[in-house]
Amino acid sequence: xxxxxxxxxxxxxxxxxxxxxxxxxxxxxxxxxxxxxxxxxxxxxxxxxxxxxxxxxxxxxxxxxxxxxxxxxxxxxxxxxxxxxxxxxxxxxxxxxxxxxxxxxxxxxxxxxxxxxxxxxxxxxxxxxxxxxxxxxxxxxxxxxxxxxxxxxxxxxxxxxxxxxxxxxxxxxxxxxxxxxxxxxxxxxxxxxxxxxxxxxxxxxxxxxxxxxxxxxxxxxxxxxxxxxxxxxxxxxxxxxxxxxxxxxxxxxxxxxxxxxxxxxxxxxxxxxxxxxxxxxxxxxxxxxxxxxxxxxxxxxxxx
Amino acid sequence: xxxxxxxxxxxxxxxxxxxxxxxxxxxxxxxxxxxxxxxxxxxxxxxxxxxxxxxxxxxxxxxxxxxxxxxxxxxxxxxxxxxxxxxxxxxxxxxxxxxxxxxxxxxxxxxxxxxxxxxxxxxxxxxxxxxxxxxxxxxxxxxxxxxxxxxxxxxxxxxxxxxxxxxxxxxxxxxxxxxxxxxxxxxxxxxxxxxxxxxxxxxxxxxxxxxxxxxxxxxxxxxxxxxxxxxxxxxxxxxxxxxxxxxxxxxxxxxxxxxxxxxxxxxxxxxxxxxxxxxxxxxxxxxxxxxxxxxxxxxxxxxxxxxxxxxxxxxxxxxxxxxxxxxxxxxxxxxxxxxxxxxxxxxxxxxxxxxxxxxxxxxxxxx
Numbered sequence: 250x251x252x253x254x255x256x257x258x259x260x261x262x263x264x265x266x267x268x269x270x271x272x273x274x275x276x277x278x279x280x281x282x283x284x285x286x287x288x289x290x291x292x293x294x295x296x297x298x299x300x301x302x303x304x305x306x307x308x309x310x311x312x313x314x315x316x317x318x319x320x321x322x323x324x325x326x327x328x329x330x331x332x333x334x335x336x337x338x339x340x341x342x343x344x345x346x347x348x349x350x351x352x353x354x355x356x357x358x359x360x361x362x363x364x365x366x367x368x369x370x371x372x373x374x375x376x377x378x379x380x381x382x383x384x385x386x387x388x389x390x391x392x393x394x395x396x397x398x399x400x401x402x403x404x405x406x407x408x409x410x411x412x413x414x415x416x417x418x419x420x421x422x423x424x425x426x427x428x429x430x431x432x433x434x435x436x437x438x439x440x441x442x443x444x445x446x447x448x449x450x451x452x453x454x455x456x457x458x459x460x461x462x463x464x465x466x467x468x469x470x471x472x473x474x475x476x477x478x479x480x481x482x483x484x485x486x487x488x489x490x491x492x493x494x495x496x497x498x499x500x501x502x503x504x505x506x507x508x509x510x511x512x513x514x515x516x517x518x519x520x521x522x523x524x525x526x527x528x529x530x531x532x533x534x535x536x537x538x539x540x541x542x543x544x545x546x547x548x549x550x551x552x553x
Numbered sequence: 554x555x556x557x558x559x560x561x562x563x564x565x566x567x568x569x570x571x572x573x574x575x576x577x578x579x580x581x582x583x584x585x586x587x588x589x590x591x592x593x594x595x596x597x598x599x600x601x602x603x604x605x606x607x608x609x610x611x612x613x614x615x616x617x618x619x620x621x622x623x624x625x626x627x628x629x630x631x632x633x634x635x636x637x638x639x640x641x642x643x644x645x646x647x648x649x650x651x652x653x654x655x656x657x658x659x660x661x662x663x664x665x666x667x668x669x670x671x672x673x674x675x676x677x678x679x680x681x682x683x684x685x686x687x688x689x690x691x692x693x694x695x696x697x698x699x700x701x702x703x704x705x706x707x708x709x710x711x712x713x714x715x716x717x718x719x720x721x722x723x724x725x726x727x728x729x730x731x732x733x734x735x736x737x738x739x740x741x742x743x744x745x746x747x748x749x750x751x752x753x754x755x756x757x758x759x760x761x762x763x764x765x766x767x768x769x770x771x772x773x774x775x776x777x778x779x780x781x782x783x784x785x786x787x788x789x790x791x792x793x794x795x796x797x798x799x800x801x802x803x804x805x806x807x808x809x810x811x812x813x814x815x816x817x818x819x820x821x822x823x824x825x826x827x828x829x830x831x832x833x834x835x836x837x838x839x840x841x842x843x844x845x846x847x848x849x850x851x852x853x854x855x856x857x858x859x860x861x862x863x864x865x866x867x868x869x870x871x872x873x874x875x876x877x878x879x880x881x882x883x884x885x886x887x888x889x890x891x892x893x894x895x896x897x898x899x900x901x902x903x904x905x906x907x908x909x910x911x912x913x914x915x916x917x918x919x920x
Contacts, residue, residue: 447605448638452652452699453626462651466642 282523283307290520306524314505314525322420323484323501324532329421330483331476338430338475339468343460345431346438347446364428368489379419379493383409415499420490424483430475437471438464473543481533502529556581556707556739557602562611564597564763571597572763574611580756584733584740586771588750589760590786595743596711598760602741603632603709616706626655631700632709636716637692639684639699646671646680649698656703670698673735690721697732708733710742714749726753747787751775759783777892781899784829784892790855792892793835793866797828810862812840817888822895822902829892835868838885842866844876858882 282290283306284299310316344350345357368375377384387409390396396407413419441464449459465472490501500508506525511517537544555578564572572594579585589595600606602613604625613620620628631652639648647654650667658666671677674694684692693713700708713729714722730753733740744750750757751771759766759774759782767779778784784792797806803819806828814828832855842858845865854875857867866884876882893902 442636442638444634444636444638445640448632448634448640448699450605450625451603451630451632453624453655454651458655462655463640463642 279523279526282519283527285520287516287518287520290523291517302520303524306520307528309521310509310525310528313521314502314509316502316505316525316528318498319500319502319505320532322499323503325417326420326486326490326501327480327483327532329417330424330486331479333421333425334427334430334479334483335472335475337425338427338434339460339465339472341431342434342438343456343464345435346441347456347459360428360431363426368423372488372492375423375489376492379413379423381409382411382413414493415496419493420501423493424486424489427479430479433471433475434468437468441467470543470546473540474546477536477540477544480536484533555579556583556616557741558612558614558617559598559602560612560614562598562601562613563609564594564601564606565609570763572601575763575765577758577765577768579739579741582737582739583755584730584753585742585756585758586750586754587741587743587758587760588747588754588786589745589766591745593760594763595745595760599709599711599741599743602628602707603630604628605632629706630709631703631705631707632711633693633696633700633713635712637684637696637713639692639695641684643683644680645676645682645684645687645695645698648684648695649676649702652699652703666702667698670702674698674701689717690725693717693725694728701732701736706738708736708738708740710740712744713742714744715746722749729753748789751787759786777901778829779901781827781829781894781896784894788831790832790867792829792831793868794894795828795830795860795864795866796896797826799823799826808840808860808862809864810841810860812861814840814886814891815888816891816893820893820902825896826902827894827896828886829894830866830886830890832868834887834890835866836885836887838883840884840886842882842884844878844880844882847875847878849875858884860884 278295281296281299284301284303285292285296286300286302286305289296289300289302341360345353345360381387387396387407390407390409400406413422445463446459449463454462485503486501487503487507491504491507494500494504497508506522506529509522509525511519511522557577557579559575559577559579561574561576562572563570563574575598587595587598597606601608602615604620604623608621615628615630640651643651646664646667649670650663653663653666667680668677671680674697676691676694676698679687679691679695684695687695696713710729714725717725726749729740729742742749742753750759754771756768757771757774758768761782767774767783774783775787778787778792781794785794795808797808797814799805799820799822800807800813801823803821803823804816806814806816806826808814808828820826840860842860844856844858846857848855848857849872852872853869854872855867856870856876857865860866868884870876894900895902
């Protein structure tokens with residue numbers, strides 16, 4: 250639909266400009282804060298223009314947060330979550346679109362329901378599982394009396410343990426399930442013509458071969474779009490890493506950054522904290538800029 | 554020997570029956586065209602041969618072996634789809650070579666085969682292109698190449714020409730026929746275009762509502778249609794069908810206008826029949842008619858006229874001797890050219906004595 254009303258054009262542009270400014274203002278303030286020394290950052294009224302201490306503050310933040318190792322942890326987690334989510338979403342959508350099986354609709358709705366249960370809602374049970382991933386099975390064994398039976402017969406006490414706290418598995422696995430990604434893939438797979446599936450069958454390609462040779466290459470832009478969103482999402486994760494990494498050495502940058510925030514009567518060195526925030530922002534920013542072209546194409550999906 | 558045997562083949566979708574027990578024996582090396590209006594089950598039948606649809610009941614044999622439970626790739630068939638179904642992200646060479654790649658053939662050998670196939674289809678210059686950069690006719694040839702590269706015993710075509718414009722369609726039709734002669738494999742083509750069926754087929758199978766109406770050479774089917782449906786479906790413009798009544802003695806018909814038409818042989822039936830005659834067989838004679846419209850076809854004209862009594866009739870006339878609108882004419886219906894059908898069952902009448910062979914015409918006489 251093409252509207253030809255000049256005042257509407259002006260209005261939308263003003264609105265866009267205003268929104269952009271509103272979004273950029275905090276970033277600008279963070280940047281300005283990161284360029285001043287302790288006195289400059291705490292001045293009232295606040296400084297609106299940058300000062301000369303940016304590099305000093307960046308170096309201080311890098312040191313204080315031991316960002317060298319924190320970035321490594323965060324990168325592994327973000328890449329692991331992104332890759333895991335994409336793989337899981339793709340396989341789930343593949344099963345939902347290209348196979349006929351009885352529980353298909355039930356499974357589809359179960360996946361749909363998980364949209365209403367983000368990690369924050371189920372954080373307590375998820376933590377319990379991360380503390381011992383085999384706890385549910387232990388509970389079943391206890392409840393059915395198998396534990397006591399085995400203990401009575403053989404004297405062996407069944408005690409299942411798989412602890413995932415402070416491990417990459419614990420950081421990554423609970424974040425991997427993704428309904429959104431599954432739906433994005435499902436929508437894409439539904440656009441694949443039936444004939445293409447049948448042609449592959451005639452050519453002798455089995456389902457996995459078809460997935461590898463046809464679907465994956467065709468969904469490259471979808472993968473890029475999804476990877477961009479998911480990388481930023483998992484990089485920004487705070488609550489779960491905070492809970493699951495009880496040892497400070499295992500923390501991600503986000504957790505570390507929150508530890509740098511001055512509390513109580515400690516020195517209010519917001520300049521260093523903001524410098525740290527700027528550093529933490531860089532990887533997702535780089536990913537978005539680098540992937541932008543693919544990202545837009547993947548969401549618009551004009552190319553076929 | 555027959556290449557494909559269908560023995561009581563049936564297809565049900567839930568409680569709906571799409572194919573009602575078809576028996577066919579398709580001869581080796583022939584070009585077989587399955588013709589029918591949309592929804593008659595012709596594509597379903599082809600897809601059952603290919604292995605893309607399961608067979609509810611009956612048996613499918615290819616080269617004498619039962620194929621019902623075999624995977625599509627193990628049936629020795631290759632298929633060309635209506636929209637060609639080329640892999641959009643692969644080049645022409647990769648598309649053609651894909652079946653070989655899946656089969657695990659070595660790269661060097663594969664490339665040699667692809668080059669050979671591409672050369673025979675004049676695709677050599679296009680090997681590096683993507684399907685999106687090709688014209689309809691070129692895509693069609695790539696789809697052909699992908700089917701040919703495995704050297705199948707049977708080629709299956711699902712309305713392969715319906716997406717091309719009229720001129721290209723005629724050209725590709727010739728190309729399909731030429732390719733068939735060269736490869737010597739059995740070809741089965743599904744179409745709703747009666748002209749395609751007439752021109753391409755060695756053997757024509759006409760289907761309607763999940764049943765075979767008639768099977769035979771195109772000439773046989775055209776000149777002795779087994780039913781009203783086949784009579785009306787084949788030929789353009791289609792056969793004239795006139796209501797008539799058999800008079801005592803069985804060798805004379807009375808038309809709606811009261812005029813009499815002589816038959817070549819007496820009929821056993823009495824009462825109402827449907828008389829059919831093709832537009833090209835109408836001659837001049839004593840049957841009065843008034844010209845309603847004249848269509849210029851270039852080589853000849855098609856005259857639409859009304860017989861006394863109201864029945865419409867169309868016939869060809871040389872362009873030089875075209876009658877004018879409103880002109881009164883005398884038409885002749887040569888007895889040897891008449892087709893007679895039972896108006897209720899639609900079956901052919903005069904052929905009752907020869908009906909045995911017409912029914913067994915479901916499996917083809919060996920060519």
